[in-house]
Amino acid sequence: MNFEHVAGKTKGTVTLYALSTCIWCKKTKELLSSLGIAFDYVYVDLLKGDDRSNAIEKIKKYNPSTSFPTLVIGEKAIVGFREKEIKEALA
Amino acid sequence: MAAELAEPTDQEVQALCLRLDKEAKQGGYFLNPDADFVKGLVRGLLVNERRYGYRACPCRLAADDRSSDLDIICPCYYRDADVVEYGACYCALYVSKAVLLGEQPLGSIPERRPPMEKRLAKPESSAVSLDAGSLLLSVPVWRCLVCGYLCGREGPPEVCPICKAGKERFERFI
Numbered sequence: 001m002n003f004e005h006v007a008g009k010t011k012g013t014v015t016l017y018a019l020s021t022c023i024w025c026k027k028t029k030e031l032l033s034s035l036g037i038a039f040d041y042v043y044v045d046l047l048k049g050d051d052r053s054n055a056i057e058k059i060k061k062y063n064p065s066t067s068f069p070t071l072v073i074g075e076k077a078i079v080g081f082r083e084k085e086i087k088e089a090l091a
Numbered sequence: 092m093a094a095e096l097a098e099p100t101d102q103e104v105q106a107l108c109l110r111l112d113k114e115a116k117q118g119g120y121f122l123n124p125d126a127d128f129v130k131g132l133v134r135g136l137l138v139n140e141r142r143y144g145y146r147a148c149p150c151r152l153a154a155d156d157r158s159s160d161l162d163i164i165c166p167c168y169y170r171d172a173d174v175v176e177y178g179a180c181y182c183a184l185y186v187s188k189a190v191l192l193g194e195q196p197l198g199s200i201p202e203r204r205p206p207m208e209k210r211l212a213k214p215e216s217s218a219v220s221l222d223a224g225s226l227l228l229s230v231p232v233w234r235c236l237v238c239g240y241l242c243g244r245e246g247p248p249e250v251c252p253i254c255k256a257g258k259e260r261f262e263r264f265i
Binding site for chain 1: 128132134138149152182201
């Protein structure tokens with residue numbers, strides 16, 4: 001699975017599972033960028049075959065409904081564009 | 092590959108925005124008042140239409156299989172319940188009147204669509220169950236799974252007159 005890396009301040013492992021067509025995913029990605037945090041992201045809708053199933057399995061561990069965006073900060077997952085929670089988790 | 096598909100043009104986005112707005116108003120629904128936000132979602136719908144052949148919700152992961160995704164073709168089966176409960180559908184393309192008028196703030200909406208295992212195990216049906224012979228109908232009653240429109244006729248209409256859902260999204264209700 002190929003994650004895109006965005007450089008910035010290191011706040012532990014920050015991984016964003018997103019969809020390329022989703023506005024809320026876009027807002028989440030923009031929020032992370034504006035906070036200057038280093039993170040990795042992947043557009044699950046653009047993955048095929050095993051890459052896609054692997055990504056879905058990983059997301060399920062944190063978010064059984066496999067909805068997007070799923071943001072994983074360390075071992076904590078934030079589902080949806082929850083600006084306040086995301087900012088607090090990365091403060 | 093998805094990357095090889097042509098991006099929707101601004102004209103296509105604009106045309107679909109206008110059409111959806113008109114259809115929403117006709118059916119008593121409201122699009123999100125943020126025009127740029129709507130454009131972004133409509134672009135996603137057009138990308139999905141190119142990619143999968145149907146306008147899957149841009150904020151959900153489509154299976155690239157029409158029959159598994161019937162529930163998330165926009166407008167989705169979950170729109171009405173989410174608009175009532177949260178003031179907007181899952182992606183916030185459609186909003187309640189209170190949100191439209193700025194009387195209700197919008198927050199992140201939890202996913203109402205059941206996980207895949209549940210959808211496969213128990214196909215959704217809201218059909219009325221009646222004891223045999225308790226009701227005599229001259230024609231069956233069909234229900235639109237998107238908006239709840241009911242009609243009595245031999246088969247479902249090609250397109251729902253209220254929400255424009257296709258006939259494959261109707262179920263026999265009675």
